[in-house]
Amino acid sequence: MNRMRIKTGRVLAAWLLFFIPSLLPGVSVASVAHLLLAAWCFSPLLLLRPMQPVVFGGLALLGCLNIVHASFFGALADEFFLATMLRTTPGETVEFLPTVPGSAWMAVGLWLLACAWAGHTLWRTLPGLRGSSLLLRRVWQGAGLFWALVLVYVLVQQLNANTFMRKAKSLYPLHMVRATMRQQEIANGLFQPPLLPVAPADSGAQVDTVVVVLGESATAQRWSLLGYQGGDTNAPLASLPDMAVTTVLAQGWNTAAALPFMLTGMSARDSTARQAPSFIDLARHAGYKTFAFTNSRFFSAQEDFFSYALRRSSTVYQKVGNGDLDEVLTASLRDALADPAPRKLIVLHTYGSHPLPQERTPLGYRPLADAYDSSVRYSSDLLAQWTELLAAASTNRSALLLYTSDHGVLLPPCAEDYRHGAGLSSLEVPMLVWANPAIRTQHASVLPDFALQPPADGPAPAAEHTNALLAETAIRAVGYGALLAQPDWPGSTNPGLDGRSWAELRQRNACTLQ
Template identity: 25%
Template sequence: MSGSTTGAAAPLRARGALACLWGLAAVFVVLGHDGRRVAQLLILFLPLMAWLAWPVRSPAVRRWRRVLAWAGFMCFALDGAARGFLLDAYQSAPDSSLVLGAAANTNARETGEYLQAHWRTLLLWLAGLAAAGAWSWRLAAQAGAQGTGRLSRGLVVLLAVGLLVGALGYGSKPWRRLHPVVFWAGWSQSVQVLRGTLGDQEAFRRAELARARAAAPSVAREGPSTVVMVLGDSVNRDNMSLYGYARPTTHRLETQVRQLGDQMLTLRHAWSADASTLPALRNIFGFGGLGRQDAPPHLLALARAAGYKVWWVSNHDDVAVEQTHARLADVVDFINRTPGRSTMSLDGELLDELQKALEDSAPRKLIVVHLLGTHPHYRLRFPADANPFDDAPDSVERELERQGRPYWVRRLRQDYDAAMLYHDFVVSETLALTRNAGGNPGYRAWMYLSDHGQEVGHATDHAGHSPGTAAGYRIPALLWSNDAPRPERAAIAARPFRGDWAGWTMASLLHLRWPGLQPARDVLAKDYVWQAPRLPIAISAYDR
């Protein structure tokens, strides 16, 4: 009787150990991930659990399975512990520019100094890992103890489903890249690549500053000067009620446009020359030709050489943007430490940083504010439960239905427009702060534009970056200054505008003068001459 009871209890102990091992893995996954990534990682862990649950006759095979299962668990545990430590200490993901840059810039001596300074915290994490490792070793032995026992039909079906779901997870490249072995192998390679390029980027920045000083730029205006440049991301002007969109997505900006009259300028026909961020920024700050010998120096380098104190305040986390552009500023502030589309950092958190920069005592200031804007995932670009466009069908929804757009595209359009509504709040606040905050009187100017547009069911059943449709290039562009009103505002507003020429207009707002200045590319200049950009698609007319 006791032998029978013992035999019946063995499978229960094995399943209990399996459940404990699964739960322990979940603890470490939750330490390092949030949202749907927790589910994705646990699905990637499923095949290991199914393998442990399957009866194996050979004791030798069971021993090796125990070792490999324990090693697999420890990969997930180490990943969760490393991510948890970075989140706790720096509010950063391991692939953030902060962590990647620190790893690429750190030598053995600095590593030793870091360990000496943080050994207590690291010891606690290591102790937790050691305890988890010891417990998981026992659990792996108990979970895989079944030898010749047969599985019930229900358990066989459950394991088969687990294996199938796990296989689908491994078949998805975005999911597979989250696996600790794949992720940290890629992370190590990224550190090595960055380590090799940091020296080149530093040399690039030194060269740009040297070229700017050689150009000897001056400021053709006396007295204090404060210029703010606000960069959106993935903002299509077709989704702004300021530009005629049916949903009320930009009522705050519309109010300021009405109040400010001829001091405010809304460029009605603005276009990006690029459909993605990195080339767009290179063109904006490089006057359409960054890196070419005949191109002007980087806009930030010119501003610094002319005597401006420069800030770069960002809600992005991008190593290339930081190294190529932001590090040319005097003050660099990146508030977001989670790269990629899944970051939940809201742009409104930058407003305090902008106010601090505006209150700085420097007589001449250039402040670049780099927003996430309406970058995918759209639902992460506005506060939770702040989507007024998903309550009931409206004219936009009905038009999308008439065009045959599927439900998922219509749903993403609702999220995109909610992100636009929040973006309107942030952008309008940057304008209000520019006009009113800070102690320095004198000249003030503000320019807002997006790096590129976004396709969200405008021309195709697609949502996201779109180099193949006009929506990928249609952007907003607005300007304000406290100079004398512009009676020619209507004529300027009707001009087509190129994002890759934005540097020339910014130079005008900064009142920069140097031998390479080209007023014909400044949309504010009397002798502005439009030239259509070379896009990979045909645009029937740039002035509509």
């Protein structure tokens, strides 16, 4: 009898082990209760012996993914992880792997060893206990009854799959099922045409040439124009007239979560559900010739939210690089500026400082000791060069250049190196607005508040905006400012993230936001 109890205890412990990753976001009474509940609910899977290798292997692999994801963001893998995984090329994967913390690799190794023990224990021990362990029979019977009651509840309440998964997401590993469903919702809505305004654009408010630069992995905490003292990272921009900079709040830790806000002013899921137009859609609708040039890495043959949002309303769309140095975009900008179209919107999608900053500058280019600071300086060189090209091409016409980054990065000492992560420096990103004198005299209403004020001697205070302000400003610049006055527009004032205000985020631990 004692031997049977010992074997039963080993079986239960082995099965519980597969659910341990559910505790990665944090250990609490609730999270431990959810772990036990999940292990109990899914225990009938142990009765399907032919499927056990698939179950054990799947849980082990999912645990590895969650360990790596949590090492960056302190949370389990989600739909943004899936979107990132689907668009990541082999080359980018090779560059990404060195950024994974060493502690995460060690945890993955230990996890796989533990899973090997658990799988071996369950495979060998369960057959002898299935008919003799009363405790296991009671566990399986209770779980069966639980699912029967769930089925009745679903039928009575007439819950659809989305509603059910929203209620059941705390049962590990159903979070991945919900993430997959949310990602599929985005994919299903991807090719729905945007709902464009019926009212015509305000031609009196239209800027002749608008250049929008989409940055990558730039944190405001390393912009010298915003107060950084460790190096003159923005020296090329410091002498440019008619320029304003501020700090805005990113709306996610990675491109999949954050970039949609810069294109449409809302998340990818909300954008597709509401068929929201991007600022490029609105520019084309307003009569602009639209150009989009990208240096981002993604699968050219596979459409996703970002590539489609950039391409669908672009008169000219070109992938001019695949994670090359961002100077590859300069020739395309010069050609677009020379185009005779009376009104143009030009988008440059950069690769910025992602993912290894030491690889994001030309060979031998090290103006600053720190590799990340040098990458910011290189981006500043290009922004200054692109602004000068725009100014030269628009001597008698109104011209506007906008820049912000999708998100920032974790900085030492919060991380071993510069990488994605859930910290304040990942959320605080720079925003730059350059407007020539024609705009300031004729179209000042299109400019955000921080760009209307004269430059101060010190760094500009953080504006109470998210980086969706880029989309809003571009929308105003092409004549659709009235669109932003609608009560259901998400807006960018008084920003926050996941229900937490910016003021609250600043009061938390800067490295973890806990």
